[in-house]
Structures are given as structure tokens and as C-alpha cells.
Amino acid sequence: MPDRPHYYHHHDLPRFGEIERGARELAKKFFDWYGAVFSEGALTAREKALIALAVAHAVQCPYCIDAYSRDALEKGSNLEQMTEAVHVAAAIRGGSSLVHGVQMLNHVDELGM
């Protein structure tokens, strides 16, 4: 095993396609579907890139953040739009934690007198 000081390395991103090595048909299905998802449809490709950028931050994937920061710029988005997309992801992540506070309240109400 070569010495790898970091689990993530940006040189690995362009190697994504190599995932077909263990399951060619599954990879083909995935990449065909992936391509179709991001093509122009009811949403524009630019809007989809912004959604992808937000989700990339929600799932905290460095590969995806790299890919969709570039893609969002290429599709014509600006820093303001990209930052707002990241805030949407952050708001949902923060909100999803906070809204579980209602479950906490339920437990507190059940357990208390």
C-alpha cells in the first residue's frame, strides 16, 4: 500500500470512471443515469449544478464540491448564487438538527411531571 497522507486526493476525482473495474454494467447504468439527470430538463443545467453544489456541501463530499464549484461557474452562476446555495444546504442541515428538538420536547413532556 503506497503511503497516502490523506484519504482524499484531488487527483482521484478524474479516476471516478475506474469504478467500472469491479462492476462494468452497474457503472454504465450509473453514469448513463447520472448524465441524464444533469441534462437540461424542467430545470436548467445551471440550476441543477447549483442543487448539486448545495448537496455536495450537505454530504460534505470534497470531490463533489470540487466538481460542482467548477461546474456552477462554467454554467454561468456567480459567487453570490453559489454562496446562497451553500446557505440553503447549511440551513437544511442546521434546521434538520433543530427540528428534531421537537422530538426532544416530546420525550421531555413524556418523562416529566
Add this chain to the structure above:
Amino acid sequence: MGRVLPTLRKQGSPLAAGTAQRDVLARIPLPRSFADALRASHLYPLRPTTIEILQINVGKRCNQTCRHCHVDAGPDRVEVMPRTVMEACLSFLEGARIPTLDITGGAPELHPDFRELVGRAAALGARVTHRCNLTAILLPNYADIPAHLAAHRVEVIASLPYYQARQTDAQRGDGVFEASVVGLRRLNALGYGMGGGLILDLVTNPVGTYLPGSQAALERDWKRELKRRHDIEFDHLYTITNMPISRFLAFLEEQGRTEEYLTRLVNAYNPRAAAGVMCRNTLSVGWDGTLYDCDFNQMLDLPVSAGVPRTIFDAERAALESRDIEIGPHCFGCTAGAGSSCGGAVT
């Protein structure tokens, strides 16, 4: 407008020389050569189709110093096309019946004979296109240029990388966006871009080391946003990839990203774009009359191949249409993704 940056020439940068730029590009290890890419696409050697556009670079003087400029144009440049060359260009345009004259620079308006060139080319019946930076027409002594262009039905191809100031100014200089909006409004007021036949096209280069997106999708965004924000209208948006030469190459070198950018261009090679590259239907003339396959080769000091006429004074259409086009690693800039040309995406 704000401070104008010095050109590479004024800085004394080695990259001011086209040969030095070619040396840098030749040292970059790439997944494959441009010749190999063309071979795989059955396009090698690359040959012209027919010369439809005579693109003349009337000089390197400009009132701006954009950070991606492949010409290294700027206020300190003194190269200006002499009258003898201009006359030879007009003679070739007429004699060889080239349909389009594309005037570029520098800021072509700054050429002392620009008005005459436009008028005479239009009188020959040629379609005339003018590459406009939108701010030279605001300078004292040049305010009459838009009306002159309109009178001769010249198509204006204007540079505007983004519909906001921050991105535009980052590439083109402080205050350029605001001035460009004034320039666009003047053109709109004359009827340019308003649907009445006076064509106003915009050109966008990425403000960074990424490739341009879908031309059609960006055009929709640009039209919506320029109308909404500034009540500006235009006809078409062209996307042009930043060419890894001259100032953009210097920028890549400073960032240590030349290999990464070149590799991205190589990996985005599109055979359909290669088949439609502009050098196949364009002949480029330098300010001194030297002939080139394109404006990029011109800046790399890479003239048309030996064995064919190499100046506008002895240009001969049939011989030039049988030439092999000179290529190099920079050519991947015109074949990446949807392709890139002076007329935007090529696929």
C-alpha cells in the same frame, strides 16, 4: 476606468515573445499531442475548407489590458497596421471575393484609418465585423465611431465576460463593466441589438481557469439579466475558451496551473469541434501584413506554413486554401467541449 495594468512587453516578461510561449507549452507533458488527436479524428494534416473570413489585426494598441488577452494589447503597444498593408488587405478582399472582413486588434477603433477601412470594405459589399471592447468608443475623438459603424451596417462583436461588475472588472480592469454598460446603451440607442438588422453580439471568456458552459444556456441568462438589470439588449452570445498563451499563459504560470489547464483542454477534446475550427475558413493578417492561420498563431509568431504565400502582398487564394495549417498544444483551446472560435462555440 481605473488603473490599467502594464502589458507583458512593458513588464519585460519573457512571455512577451511568442517563441517563449511556445517553448513553455512544448515542455508541458500532455496525454496526447494535438496532431495525434487530429489523426484519431481523421483530420490530420489539418487543411482549410474555403477562406470565408479575412481577419485582420490592425494593431496592438488598446485602452485596456485584460488579464486573459492573447494579444498582450495595451496603451503602450505601438504596432499599427501601415496603410500599404491595409490597402493590400482591401485588394485581396475584393480580388479573392472573400465574403467577410473581421477587424480585430487591440482596439481597432484606435487605428487612425479605421473609419476609412470600414467604409471601403463595406462599399466592396463585404460583411464587416468589428471586435469592440465597448470602452474605446467612449474615448474623446472616438464618440462618432458607433454611428459610423451603424451607417455601414457593420456587425459589432463586443466583449463582456459577465453581466455583473465584479467578474467583468476582475478580467478587464476596474470600472470596465460600468463603462461597458454605457457603451452598450449607446449601441442600443443606435438600434444595435434591437432586432432591426444592426447586429450586436457579445463575447464571454471565462473569468478563470474553467471552460465556458453551454453557449445557448448562457445566452438565455445574459439576455435576461442584462435586460433586467440594465435594460440592455443584444443578438447573440459567443462563448470563447481562454487560450493558454500570452497573458493568460502568464497567469497560469504564476498560479502553477498550466499543466492542469492544458490537460483539461486535452481531455475535453471534441472531434466535432476540431472539424469546425475557425482556421479552416479564416485567414489571419498581422499588423505588418504577415499571414497566419489564426489570431492565436499570430501572437505565437507562427506564420502560415512554408511554401505558400506568407504575406498579404503576395496572397493567392488557391495556394492558401491548399496549405497545411500550423498546429500546437494551444490548439486544444479551440477544440475543447463545444469548441471555441471567434464566432463562439463551433458545435
